[in-house]
Amino acid sequence: MNEPIRDRLASVRRRFHRHPEPAWREFLTTATLAEEIRSIGVDELAIGPDAYDPADRMAVPDADLEPWIERTREHGADEELLDRMTGGNTGCVAVLDRGEGPAIGLRVDIDGLFIEESTAPDHDPVDEGFRSEIDGTMHACGHDVHMTWGLAVLEAIAESDFAGRLVVFFQPAEETGGGGHPMAESRFADDLDYLLAVHVGLDHPTGEVVAGIEKPLAMAHLDATIEGTSAHAGKAPNEGDNAMQAMGTAIVNAYGIARHADGMTRVNVGWAEAGSASNVVAERAEMEAEARGETTELMEYVKRRFETTVRAAATMHGCRGTVDVVSESPRADSDPELQALVTEVAEGVDGIDGVRPAADFGASEDATFLMERVQDEGGLATYLIVGTDHPTSHHTPTFDVDERSIRHGVDVLVGAIRDLERRHPVPHTGGHATVRSGATGDGSGQG
Missing domain, CATH: 3.40.630.10 (Zn peptidases)
Structure with a gap:
């Protein structure tokens, strides 16, 4: 023993x-x-x-x-x-x-x-x-x-x-x-x-x-991928679709996601990588990010806006963007x-x-x-x-x-x-404290 x-x-x-x-x-x-x-x-x-x-x-x-x-x-x-x-x-x-x-x-x-x-x-x-x-x-x-x-x-x-x-x-x-x-x-x-x-x-x-x-805070870990087209950066850059440039746009715009009237929100891109050499238009970029919110619904609001931001930035530069939810918690x-x-x-x-x-x-x-x-x-x-x-x-x-x-x-x-x-049983003095109210599906608050 x-x-x-x-x-x-x-x-x-x-x-x-x-x-x-x-x-x-x-x-x-x-x-x-x-x-x-x-x-x-x-x-x-x-x-x-x-x-x-x-x-x-x-x-x-x-x-x-x-x-x-x-x-x-x-x-x-x-x-x-x-x-x-x-x-x-x-x-x-x-x-x-x-x-x-x-x-x-x-x-x-x-x-x-x-x-x-x-x-x-x-x-x-x-x-x-x-x-x-x-x-x-x-x-x-x-x-x-x-x-x-x-x-x-x-x-x-x-x-x-x-x-x-x-x-x-x-x-x-x-x-x-x-x-x-x-x-x-x-x-x-x-x-x-x-x-x-x-x-x-x-x-x-x-x-x-x-x-x-x-x-x-409710939280979601997000992996984003942007796929473009490689090209010679000196000879024919116009033939490429620059995933790194799209990634930069996505990162800047992610931090511009509007705050929400219903409560506190957070977004962060904590890791990013793109490209292979100085003379190659980058064909792929990857990011790891997180969305947080004071309520589960506010986290969902930031998550949806981040996904939209990545896809829009990719499209702007002729690329394709995808976002995967790695994990999340309420x-x-x-x-x-x-x-x-x-x-x-x-x-x-x-x-x-x-x-x-x-x-x-x-x-x-x-x-x-x-x-x-x-x-x-x-x-x-x-x-x-x-x-x-x-x-x-x-x-x-x-x-x-x-x-x-x-x-x-x-x-x-x-x-x-x-x-x-x-x-036991410990009497309830009211409803449990899990917070569900907050952002609605279209991002507008509820009164």
């Missing part, structure tokens, strides 16, 4: 930190989770395609997955488990079914980022020997902490006299917005009374808890009933010296798929933040966490689950 996870929180987190794997490549991560979950003992463990329908995935990479699989094999992963994850079907769901009581979901994410971790000697993972072992990949957003929370909470509830059903979603591909949708569409999201999602840090210090986020706000419950629980946790009932999120998260599913079926959901002192921002090479916050997160989550069990 392994030493209890709650007695080795830092070492579990550091084990995950050493082996970050990006979206849909979390093979060793999933194998490690499965090892720990089986040691805990659960009533059901579904891995990869048993946890969701692979057809529901978003942002599945075209790149070869074999190096990531081989690395996992070298670390001694079970071949049968690797076979189940064929095609990048990573992640898992663990279920404790303990009789009559509430059905509670806990969602944590598991993927890393394509960031090279700092080698500076004053970076704690370097100084203490748990820096990422995979070049160009890093847990720079705290998902190593999130997985540790998921395991420790699962263990604590398994060893308690909890009555009800606890479903822990170890969700892959959050950073690309690809994993929330299949988990929300799965049978494991059926009939949940409550959902807790959680994140570490986000500029909230150690000892602070935010009981529920508000105003997460807006879903935390329910005030759960915000109040988490606030009360967190105020009684040792080491927590400040609790905020709510805070604006200002970013995007595909946990909103699960939140929306639960809320649409009459349940309650909240997305809470457990603060941590991080020396630099998320998604940077020197991101790290104050490991005291790992214990804080476990205690808050376990306390919230047990409180939901005792108080």
Whole structure:
């Protein structure tokens, strides 16, 4: 029997930190989770395609997955488990079914980022020997902490006299917005009374808890392609249709998409590439962009306008433009009933010296798929933040966490689950907070 996870929180987190794997490549991560979950003992463990329908995935990479699989094999992963994850079907769901009581979901994410971790000697993972072992990949957003929370909470509830059903979603591909949708569409999201999602840090210090986020932005990742005709740039440029020129027009015009009267919108082209040589009229250009909105409808408005802008710019220069939606996520706000419950629980946790009932999120998260599913079926959901002192921002090479916050997160989550069990059913004080109003199909606002 392994030493209890709650007695080795830092070492579990550091084990995950050493082996970050990006979206849909979390093979060793999933194998490690499965090892720990089986040691805990659960009533059901579904891995990869048993946890969701692979057809529901978003942002599945075209790149070869074999190096990531081989690395996992070298670390001694079970071949049968690797076979189940064929095609990048990573992640898992663990279920404790303990009789009559509430059905509670806990969602944590598991993927890393394509960031090279700092080698500076004053970076704690370097100084203490748990820096990422995979070049160009890093847990720079705290998902190593999130997985540790998921395991420790699962263990604590398994060893308690909890009555009800606890479903822990170890969700892959959050950073690309690809994993929330299949988990929300799965049978494991059926009939949940409550959902807790959680994140570490986000500029909230150690000892602070935010009981529920508000105003997460709906988001869409978009890939745009413009195809033209190549020609000799000196001899006969008139015979070409310049995809690079069309791309430049599209980028400039995208930032000119009109803001909307119904609320805040965002658009960004974050990557673009075109052409092959200085003397060749470019025949192909590619862009990666995103559209965001204060509501799901406002995001859809920006997305439609971006698609129109790309096609129009391509046509202007004799080219053809297409836009593919790689992934997207809706807006879903935390329910005030759960915000109040988490606030009360967190105020009684040792080491927590400040609790905020709510805070604006200002970013995007595909946990909103699960939140929306639960809320649409009459349940309650909240997305809470457990603060941590991080020396630099998320998604940077020197991101790290104050490991005291790992214990804080476990205690808050376990306390919230047990409180939901005792108080079930938690009465609704009004409709859930998912925001649907906003832009209409033609881009005009509703009064």
